[in-house]
Amino acid sequence: MTILSKDSVSPLVTAACALSFVAIATSSFRKWMRTKKPYAFIPGPEPSSAVGYLLDLHSTEALPWHFNIPEEFGHVARLKGGLVGADALYITDPAALNAILIRQQAWFPESTEFAGLFGIIHCGDGVASVQGREHKKQRKYMDALFTASRVSKLTPMFYQVTRQLQAKITNALAGKPPGQVLDMLDYLTRAALEIIGTAGIGHTFNSFDDKSEAFDEFHGAMTSVLPLASRLFLVLPFLDSWRKIQPVWLRRTLASIATFPWPAAKKFRSAVDTMHPVYVELYNARKKAMEEGGSAALAETAAGGKDLITSMIQANWDADEGDEMSEDVVLANMSSIVHGGQETTSSALARFLSIVAKDTDLQQRLRVELQEAKAKKAPSEDLDFNELERLPLLDAVVREMLRIYSPVTFVWRQTTKDVIVPLTYPIRSTITGEEVTELLIEQGTAVYLGLSSANRSTAIWGPDAAEFKPERWLKRTQVESKLPGAYSGMMTFLSGSKVCPGKIFAILEMKLVLSVLLLAFSFEPIPEPIDWRMGITLEPRVRGREKEGVQVPVRVTML
Numbered sequence: 001m002t003i004l005s006k007d008s009v010s011p012l013v014t015a016a017c018a019l020s021f022v023a024i025a026t027s028s029f030r031k032w033m034r035t036k037k038p039y040a041f042i043p044g045p046e047p048s049s050a051v052g053y054l055l056d057l058h059s060t061e062a063l064p065w066h067f068n069i070p071e072e073f074g075h076v077a078r079l080k081g082g083l084v085g086a087d088a089l090y091i092t093d094p095a096a097l098n099a100i101l102i103r104q105q106a107w108f109p110e111s112t113e114f115a116g117l118f119g120i121i122h123c124g125d126g127v128a129s130v131q132g133r134e135h136k137k138q139r140k141y142m143d144a145l146f147t148a149s150r151v152s153k154l155t156p157m158f159y160q161v162t163r164q165l166q167a168k169i170t171n172a173l174a175g176k177p178p179g180q181v182l183d184m185l186d187y188l189t190r191a192a193l194e195i196i197g198t199a200g201i202g203h204t205f206n207s208f209d210d211k212s213e214a215f216d217e218f219h220g221a222m223t224s225v226l227p228l229a230s231r232l233f234l235v236l237p238f239l240d241s242w243r244k245i246q247p248v249w250l251r252r253t254l255a256s257i258a259t260f261p262w263p264a265a266k267k268f269r270s271a272v273d274t275m276h277p278v279y280v281e282l283y284n285a286r287k288k289a290m291e292e293g294g295s296a297a298l299a300e301t302a303a304g305g306k307d308l309i310t311s312m313i314q315a316n317w318d319a320d321e322g323d324e325m326s327e328d329v330v331l332a333n334m335s336s337i338v339h340g341g342q343e344t345t346s347s348a349l350a351r352f353l354s355i356v357a358k359d360t361d362l363q364q365r366l367r368v369e370l371q372e373a374k375a376k377k378a379p380s381e382d383l384d385f386n387e388l389e390r391l392p393l394l395d396a397v398v399r400e401m402l403r404i405y406s407p408v409t410f411v412w413r414q415t416t417k418d419v420i421v422p423l424t425y426p427i428r429s430t431i432t433g434e435e436v437t438e439l440l441i442e443q444g445t446a447v448y449l450g451l452s453s454a455n456r457s458t459a460i461w462g463p464d465a466a467e468f469k470p471e472r473w474l475k476r477t478q479v480e481s482k483l484p485g486a487y488s489g490m491m492t493f494l495s496g497s498k499v500c501p502g503k504i505f506a507i508l509e510m511k512l513v514l515s516v517l518l519l520a521f522s523f524e525p526i527p528e529p530i531d532w533r534m535g536i537t538l539e540p541r542v543r544g545r546e547k548e549g550v551q552v553p554v555r556v557t558m559l
């Protein structure tokens with residue numbers, strides 16, 4: 001039976017064949033594009049060299065590059081791998097971040113590059129270097145240390161150190177005319193190290209003693225290790241495999257040979273070798289005290305046995321068999337806490353002072369708020385954890401500082417299988433012009449999550465996103481970020497299983513140190529601008545005086 005005549009079939013068949021051909025060709029072309037360059041349809045910045053995006057991403061001058069990505073290319077951008085590498089993705093899209101960090105986090109572990117680097121810095125597999133079940137186990141110990149109620153009990157220790165900081169600054173100003181220029185980064189670095197030393201690991205570095213060798217050595221190693229590591233990014237891919245080489249003497253010999261001709265690598269190695277023995281000595285002292293005299297003997301430590309790591313050692317001691325951490329892991333976590341808690345917080349505090357120094361009105365409003373709160377207390381009493389929490393202007397300023405000047409610029413993840421993630425902001429394909437509302441991220445893709453740039457996205461925060469405006473937090477209802485960030489919808493402390501455990505500690509420290517300094521001193525800027533460049537955290541240098549190294553000079557006057 002003939003349904004259609006030969007004459008009528010012909011144009012239909014021709015059209016159908018043509019359509020099928022176009023469909024198959026388009027699909028094959030898309031498939032080919034995906035295999036060759038799976039993200040070719042996504043807009044993104046042109047690399048500045050044939051090496052691809054890596055140099056642009058890690059350059060010390062890269063901050064504007066990061067901030068510009070969501071504004072110019074969208075909340076998912078393609079980073080071209082160049083001649084040698086594969087393409088990567090730069091993501092600031094709220095729904096995609098939510099999938100990567102929370103809902104589908106199992107498929108987006110930390111890149112082996114960063115895990116390897118932190119494994120080397122901390123001499124072991126602490127929270128910063130492990131994933132999955134092992135990470136969950138260690139975070140159970142870590143998170144128990146950082147609850148609001150636990151951290152609030154550290155407040156007296158924070159005050160004790162901050163009073164030493166105040167005395168040190170007062171000494172530097174004594175007998176001199178007002179407006180002395182002091183490098184506040186140095187003072188705040190000392191304070192942050194002493195706070196994390198005392199409250200975190202129960203150890204004093206005598207940070208405010210100019211002749212303290214313990215401080216000079218440790219502080220020198222600590223402040224150099226991350227900037228040095230950022231200069232080693234070309235070897236990052238090999239670190240994770242290298243650190244698994246056994247026996248240890250072979251690994252160390254290979255490291256000595258490999259780093260011999262390379263000054264940055266040699267200094268990096270020596271910095272790690274300076275810090276690790278400090279943790280070993282502290283750990284062994286705790287262990288010996290526990291073995292000989294039980295918990296009571298721990299009261300001899302700098303924090304009277306109340307520091308975080310002593311609690312961790314006690315909890316580990318009491319843990320069920322199989323649930324405990326090895327000594328190496330506890331040591332690596334001591335190091336993770338000190339590192340996590342030092343540079344991020346000191347750099348945020350110094351940034352704060354350099355900003356309020358330019359705004360005497362804001363300084364005065366903060367001072368009045370603090371004086372009013374203190375007036376309700378006995379003269380000898382300090383504002384406690386909850387009282388500091390409840391100061392609206394101080395809270396708004398700290399939030400805004402942490403939003404706009406996030407100390408960590410980006411984090412790096414890698415997919416372990418093909419995953420489709422949803423998008424809040426569709427991608428406009430550069431090939432077909434179509435809107436893409438969900439994205440297939442292929443196994444093995446390097447995914448960079450832009451924390452600072454998500455915090456400044458105008459689509460998310462409004463047209464004034466790049467401006468420092470604490471008042472946006474005073475009218476809370478107006479701040480509606482779609483981001484999954486754990487702190488006020490910003491990405492500064494990340495979110496998901498790798499969220500910063502020290503968030504409450506850091507915020508208390510910032511508010512407390514600032515409250516003491518603002519009541520004791522006034523601050524004015526120096527004439528030259530300070531440029532904050534990218535390291536693994538941020539590095540401030542005075543413009544035109546870069547060779548003098550990192551510093552935040554501010555004019556300080558006693559009140």
Ligand code: HEM
Binds near residue numbers: 338341493497
């Ligand atoms: C303003 C201050 C701080 C900022 C902006 C900050 C930010 C961050 C971010 C973004 C991460 C995630 C890194 C990643 O996954 O690659 C992180 C992790 C971490 N932070 Fe913080 N942090 C701060 C203060 C602190 C403090 C005070 C401590 C400890 C007392 C701390 C301890 C840690 C630790 C141990 C980790 C690793 C967590 C894990 O891998 O599970 N941080 N922090």
